[in-house]
Amino acid sequence: MAINTNPQVFGREIGIVLSGASAGLAPIALRNDAESIVADEQLVVIYDKKYENTLMLGVIRWVHRLEPFLRRGIRTVYTDHPEALEDELVLGYSNAWVEIYGALTDKGISENTRAPHPGSRVFLIEDGSVLSKYISLDKPMIVGEHKYSGWKLPLNHQALRYHVGVFGATGMGKSRLVRALIEEIVDKGYSLIIFDHTGIDYAQPYREKGYGDHIVESSKIKLSPDIIAQLILELSRLSDYYTDYVMAATICYVSMIEGKVSSVEECLGLSTTKQSWGRRRHTQTVINMTGDNGEGKEGIWSKDEYLRVLRTTMENMGARETGIARVRSFINFFLDEGFFDQLNERTITPNELISMAKDKEFIIVDMSTDTHLVVKQAIIADTARAGWKWIALNHKPINLGLVVDEAQNYASEGRSISAIELERIAREGRKWGYFIILVSQRVARDIRTSIRSNLGTVFFSKLQATGDLNEIAGYLDLGKLNEAALAMLAPREFFVAGLMNPLRRPILLRIREVK
Incomplete structure (x- = not known):
């Protein structure tokens, strides 16, 4: 030619x-x-x-x-x-x-x-x-067109495995861009789990469009024992001194109701030659749940049962009676039965969430139904771990992306449990088609360095703070683009740079309408 x-x-x-x-x-x-x-x-x-x-x-x-x-x-x-x-x-x-x-x-x-x-x-x-x-490109992704020429820039979906960042100030249209990405990514055969921090940007519009069966409330997702223990400590206003006791009791409680152990002593690795309270009480719990009439009892978390397990755990761990009484009184005063009823409503496991996403192509987790940030972080972390379990079990690429809205709450500098798991995906996920899409107002400090340096493609508009453009330029070739160019952008206008862009360097897009 x-x-x-x-x-x-x-x-x-x-x-x-x-x-x-x-x-x-x-x-x-x-x-x-x-x-x-x-x-x-x-x-x-x-x-x-x-x-x-x-x-x-x-x-x-x-x-x-x-x-x-x-x-x-x-x-x-x-x-x-x-x-x-x-x-x-x-x-x-x-x-x-x-x-x-x-x-x-x-x-x-x-x-x-x-x-x-x-x-x-x-x-x-x-x-x-x-x-x-x-x-x-073969099967290109189209999320918009060049602002002036109308060129529908073809994006390479195979570069998704190298992870994506979407950054821009409030009101610039990040959620619109992500919804366009969702359409294109699902159309190319990938699955997505979208964690909607506020429940407004994704859960609400998709529910209004008839996708209610694709939306899961975060309050329905099971929590790991360590997170439940953290909540009990925080809500009961117990000091750090009691962390080991509450953590061990919670792990034992979950292990007993899942049938992994039959007593507190067994859970703690102690001698069980003498029948323990834990074994008797656990047996009684099963009877209470099933009932003599066979009708059953909904849920397996009970405040009274938990306090009994906690007491036995603390006794076996050598706690003083005054300490046991203090913990019991704090939990009795600050935690009502409703807290444990809510734990019973959490019936969806992270493994099931992965399966739902694979079956339905995409799932939106409405995180607004939980109020504690540590719970939201734990749900993302547990889901990330479930993805790795799927890979280990199936020995093939998972072709799954985790979209994290308001990522500054989940991937920032520090030791949050979600940031640790997201970093693992950023470092190791590409081989297995396991990728992340992080959406945030800022880059520096909001996204930890070890994560943002692994983002192969970045969409960015007006940024929240000066210096953020330099942060992006630290790991992507932005050519001669400067802050003045960003200041002229209108809502729905984003630059895209990196591996998905066939030109690699920034091209200015106007984001298309979302179907």
Whole structure:
């Protein structure tokens, strides 16, 4: 396929290359009739007649207006008397830079290695569909189009396994972009679990669209014993001194009701030659649950039963009677039976959540039904672990993504349990098609370094704080993009850079409507 260098194919001619160009950056002078239509982030091609059958694809950067007499640093009479300055006296002109992204040839797009010669012609790409002749992917993901040319940028879904970040200030349309990603990702055969922090951005609109069976309330998901113990300690206002006792009692309680052990002593690894209270009480618990009439009793958590197990555990661990009484009184006062009733309502295991996502293509977890952040973090951590269990059991790629909304609550610097598990996926998940999509207002400090450095693709709009762009540039090639370019963005406008983008470097997209 020969390259068609007819200007009408790409758009109107807007200028020429000036001296000082390199293979990656070319200064250009704009034609007078093009000054009013050229803007930063437009796509252009450079035609250098000395390079046969090759065009250079680039992006306009730093459009600036100049005048030989009205220069910075030089004071003129017109500063104090602008009325004397007539239009015909102003010899204005415009220059810009083209950041060259690649070379277009009959074989497609490749790295550009040659500098354009001075005088090379520059054409604006007004119809982006022409680029589809040179840049195409098998089963591309389309979440939007280039803001100026309308080019539907094809995104490589195979790069999902290298993880994705979506960053932008409030109101810029992050959730809209993620909903577009959800559509495209599911369409390519992947499964997703979306953790909706507020229950507003994803659970609510999908419920309104008739996807109620795809939504799971976080308050229905089972918690691991260590998280239950943390809640009991926190809500009962017990000091850290009692952590080991409460943790051990909770683990033993769960182990007994799951049938893994038959007594507290067995759970603690102590001698059971003498029948213990734990064994008698556990047997009685089973009788209470099933009932003599066979009707059964809903739930297996009971405040009274838990207190008995806690007492036996503390006695076996050598606690004093005064300490046992203190713990019992605090739990009795600050924890009502409703707390344990809510534990009984948690019937969905993280393993079942993985299976639901595989069956239904995507599941949204409405995290707003839990009020404690540590519980929300634990649900994400336990789900992440369940994904690894699925991989270990099936010995094949899971092709599953975890979408974490308001990721600053779950992947920030520190020792939160969810951040540890998300980091493991970021480091090891690519081999198994196990990936994360993190959505946050900020980058620095909100996302721990070891996670964000493993994000292969990043979508970003206006950022919450200065310096965030430099953070992204620390691990992705952002070229000559600067903070000024972000300041001009409107809602629904995002740059995309990284492995999913066939050009790798930033392209400005306007996000499409979500079906």
